[in-house]
Structures are given as C-alpha cells and as structure tokens.
Amino acid sequence: xxxxxxxxxxxxxxxxxxxxxxxxxxxxxxxxxxxxxxxxxxxxxxxxxxxxxxxxxxxxxxxxxxxxxxxxxxxxxxxxxxxxxxxxxxxxxxxxxxxxxxxxxxxxxxxxxxxxxxxxxxxxxxxxxxxxxxxxxxxxxxxxxxxxxxxxxxxxxxxxxxxxxxxxxxxxxxxxxxxxxxxxxxxxxxxxxxxxxxxxxxxxxxxxxxxxxxxxxxxxxxxxxxxxxxxxxxxxxxxxxxxxxxxxx
Amino acid sequence: xxxxxxxxxxxxxxxxxxxxxxxxxxxxxxxxxxxxxxxxxxxxxxxxxxxxxxxxxxxxxxxxxxxxxxxxxxxxxxxxxxxxxxxxxxxxxxxxxxxxxxxxxxxxxxxxxxxxxxxxxxxxxxxxxxxxxxxxxxxxxxxxxxxxxxxxxxxxxxxxxxxxxxxxxxxxxxxxxxxxxxxxxxxxxxxxxxxxxxxxxxxxxxxxxxxxxxx
Numbered sequence: 001x002x003x004x005x006x007x008x009x010x011x012x013x014x015x016x017x018x019x020x021x022x023x024x025x026x027x028x029x030x031x032x033x034x035x036x037x038x039x040x041x042x043x044x045x046x047x048x049x050x051x052x053x054x055x056x057x058x059x060x061x062x063x064x065x066x067x068x069x070x071x072x073x074x075x076x077x078x079x080x081x082x083x084x085x086x087x088x089x090x091x092x093x094x095x096x097x098x099x100x101x102x103x104x105x106x107x108x109x110x111x112x113x114x115x116x117x118x119x120x121x122x123x124x125x126x127x128x129x130x131x132x133x134x135x136x137x138x139x140x141x142x143x144x145x146x147x148x149x150x151x152x153x154x155x156x157x158x159x160x161x162x163x164x165x166x167x168x169x170x171x172x173x174x175x176x177x178x179x180x181x182x183x184x185x186x187x188x189x190x191x192x193x194x195x196x197x198x199x200x201x202x203x204x205x206x207x208x209x210x211x212x213x214x215x216x217x218x219x220x221x222x223x224x225x226x227x228x229x230x231x232x233x234x235x236x237x238x239x240x241x242x243x244x245x246x247x248x249x
Numbered sequence: 250x251x252x253x254x255x256x257x258x259x260x261x262x263x264x265x266x267x268x269x270x271x272x273x274x275x276x277x278x279x280x281x282x283x284x285x286x287x288x289x290x291x292x293x294x295x296x297x298x299x300x301x302x303x304x305x306x307x308x309x310x311x312x313x314x315x316x317x318x319x320x321x322x323x324x325x326x327x328x329x330x331x332x333x334x335x336x337x338x339x340x341x342x343x344x345x346x347x348x349x350x351x352x353x354x355x356x357x358x359x360x361x362x363x364x365x366x367x368x369x370x371x372x373x374x375x376x377x378x379x380x381x382x383x384x385x386x387x388x389x390x391x392x393x394x395x396x397x398x399x400x401x402x403x404x405x406x407x408x409x410x411x412x413x414x415x416x417x418x419x420x421x422x423x424x425x426x427x428x429x430x431x432x433x434x435x436x437x438x439x440x441x442x443x444x445x446x447x448x449x450x451x452x453x454x455x456x457x458x459x460x461x462x463x464x
Contacts, residue, residue: 011317022331036342165353169286169437
C-alpha cells in the first residue's frame with residue numbers, strides 16, 4: 001500500500017501519533033523508574049554525609065570511595081545520632097532533616113517573612129561529636145554543592161564537594177581528594193569572628209601545612225569554580241554561626 | 250567475520266579508517282573536543298553513542314517509508330532525544346554512579362552531528378540490518394578517535410590514565426617528574442583536542458594518499 005507521505009493531513013496525523021507514542025513511552029519510563037532514582041538519590045546523600053564525616057572506604061591516597069550503596073542505610077543510622085532543623089532560634093529534632101532541599105529553602109528565603117530551615121546532622125565518630133551541614137552555591141557553569149563536617153569549634157573534620165557541570169579536568173576536580181582533603185583541620189572561626197575559608201591562589205602553601213590561615217590551595221585553571229567554593233562556604237556556613245555559638249555556651 | 254557479507258563488512262570497517270566520521274567527514278567534532286580531557290568519559294561516551302546510533306538507525310530505517318518528508322528532520326531529532334533520555338533514565342536507576350560521572354555528556358549525544366548525519370544519509374534509504382551495521386560502524390569510528398584523543402590528553406595533560414598516576418607524582422616529584430618533566434596544562438583545554446585531531450588527520454592522510462583531495 002503506497003501512502004502519500006507528502007499530504008499535509010498525513011503529516012499532521014503522523015506528528016500527533018508520534019508525539020503521543022513518544023510522550024507516553026517517556027512518561028512510562030520516567031514514572032516507572034522514579035522510585036529507583038529517588039532511592040539512589042537518598043542513598044547518595046547519605047553516602048556524601050558519611051563521606052564528609054570520614055566514614056568511607058578510601059584507601060591511602062586513592063580515589064574517593066563511598067560506603068557501598070547497599071550498606072549505606074545501616075551505616076547512616078549507626079553514625080548519625082540525631083538530626084535537627086534550625087529555624088531562627090528554634091532547634092527541632094527531625095529524623096529526616098537530611099532530606100531538606102536547601103535549594104528550595106534558599107529560594108523561599110528570598111521572602112523576608114520566611115524563616116529558612118537549616119538542617120544539621122549530628123554524628124559521632126571515635127567518641128567525637130561531629131556536625132554535618134549542607135552547602136550549595138554556584139561554580140563556573142552550574143550548581144556546586146557539598147557537605148561540611150565540623151566539630152563544636154567549627155574546625156573542619158572533612159568535606160565533600162560535588163558539581164553539576166564544571167569543566168572536566170579543571171573545575172570538576174573539586175570532588176577529588178587532593179582538593180577536599182586540604183580542608184580538614186582548617187577553621188571557620190577566628191576567636192568569635194567568622195572568617196570563612198578562601199580557596200586561594202599563590203598562597204605559598206601548596207601542601208596546605210598551615211591550618212590557621214583560612215586558606216586552601218586553589219586548583220590551576222579553575223579560578224571561578226574555586227571562588228564559587230569560597231563564596232558557598234562563606235555564605236552557607238555563616239548562617240550556622242549562632243547555632244554553634246549557642247552550643248559552646 | 251564469516252557472518253557478514255563483504256558489503257556488510259565494509260559498512261562496519263570503512264568508518265573506522267578511510268571514511269572516519271571525525272577525521273575524514275569532520276563531523277561530531279564538538280563533542281570530541283568537549284569530553285576528551287580524560288580517558289574514562291571518552292570510553293563511556295563511545296559506548297553510549299554506539300547504543301544510540303545503532304538502535305536509532307534501526308528505528309529510522311523501520312519507519313523510513315512512513316516518515317513524512319516535510320518533517321523528517323524533526324522525526325529524527327525526536328528519535329535521538331527519546332533514546333538519549335531513555336539511556337539517561339536507565340543509567341540513573343540502575344547505574345547511578347556511572348550516570349553521575351557522565352552527567353552532561355549523555356545529553357550531549359543529542360547534539361552529535363554524526364547521528365543525524367547517519368539517519369539522514371543512510372537509515373532513510375536502507376534496510377534495518379544494514380542500517381544497524383552502519384550505525385555501529387560509524388559510532389565505532391567516532392569512538393576510536395575519541396579514545397585516542399582522550400588517551401593523549403589525559404596522559405600529557407594530567408600525567409594519568411583512568412586517574413592512575415602513570416608518570417609519577419607531580420607534587421612529590423617522583424617518576425618522570427624527578428627529572429624535570431612537567432604536565433602540559435594546555436592539553437586539558439579543548440583547543441588542544443582540535444590540535445590532536447588535526448595531527449591524527451595529518452598522519453592518516455600522509456599514510457593514505459587517496460584521501461587527499463585535488464584542487
């Protein structure tokens with residue numbers, strides 16, 4: 001049967017059928033796989049939080065190695081003792097605080113009447129209390145985010161950074177251990193003043209032995225991503241300063 | 250390859266060398282420049298393109314007699330986009346870590362001119378089996394170049410392969426770095442990929458004079 005494929009009516013009918021077929025195919029795929037994808041994303045968050053707390057499978061100087069996905073839920077409940085949500089001066093316990101979408105919170109917080117909800121995960125490792133907070137900011141191309149684990153004095157115990165679309169080999173290296181490991185030991189506070197941490201170029205300390213300079217060595221060729229990391233830490237960690245000060249009272 | 254006739258074999262093997270989509274037809278350059286700073290993404294990109302182009306060519310070939318010619322480019326685009334989204338979703342559900350590693354690269358497959366080029370030039374006029382071979386062959390030809398470029402860029406730019414420090418440690422000065430070798434930071438930037446592709450084209454043409462056009 002020869003079809004006249006040049007007719008306008010045929011073209012329109014073909015287009016309509018194709019849209020319906022492709023649309024339902026993709027919708028089916030998306031909703032069918034959604035539970036699996038959400039599960040993966042929650043597991044990833046748990047892995048990242050634990051990674052920042054130094055609960056990971058890293059070996060020597062090797063790559064970033066998370067707790068395996070199938071074990072992460074158990075490890076997460078073992079290490080994370082309590083989770084809180086900070087709203088202004090009020091601190092409430094919430095066992096699912098780690099799932100708070102801080103991107104949405106940041107958008108809502110543009111309304112001055114809204115009190116931003118700040119999640120904090122309190123964990124314990126080797127008898128030491130560790131506070132893990134999420135951070136989120138902008139890199140060169142797209143979003144960057146991560147988790148910062150601190151002790152009571154806001155001294156970093158470990159960090160995890162990730163990004164959506166930084167340049168491979170340059171900005172994307174923020175999620176490599178040689179960058180992230182440098183943060184451990186640095187402090188955000190100078191006495192009672194908040195200093196932040198700068199990802200600095202030319203700080204004459206490439207091995208990052210000086211832990212009191214509020215600086216870590218930058219990545220070559222990734223100036224804007226590095227500045228993004230500094231800005232993200234300054235902006236998001238600063239919001240937690242009152243909470244940490246109340247802990248130390 | 251006793252399974253394939255001589256003509257079919259040509260479909261697979263030609264794009265690997267004398268009809269290579271990147272070095273001879275100069276298609277798909279954009280993604281070849283963007284993702285080849287390291288070896289691993291190059292390889293996964295090659296595999297994903299083999300999948301998308303192989304299946305896509307078959308789908309287009311099966312529909313070739315019913316596609317209205319006025320909107321055939323749109324139909325081709327939709328087929329690529331659908332396949333790419335399916336690959337992306339399946340990776341996210343079943344191989345989440347791998348999909349994170351690739352993030353934007355999977356989406357970039359849609360913009361790959363080789364795919365649209367093969368749909369338009371081959372699949373619209375040939376049967377499904379031959380289209381499949383043509384798709385896989387061209388994707389392999391693309392992948393080979395990607396892997397060669399990725400290999401040299403990662404080795405010379407970062408001194409690593411698959412992230413392993415094969416040339417020694419640049420910070421503690423071991424291996425090659427002990428005798429004064431330095432990584433070439435320019436290698437990790439996209440312009441260097443263009444130069445590497447240029448060198449491959451040069452080598453290929455000087456080995457096979459038939460490829461040189463006469464003016």
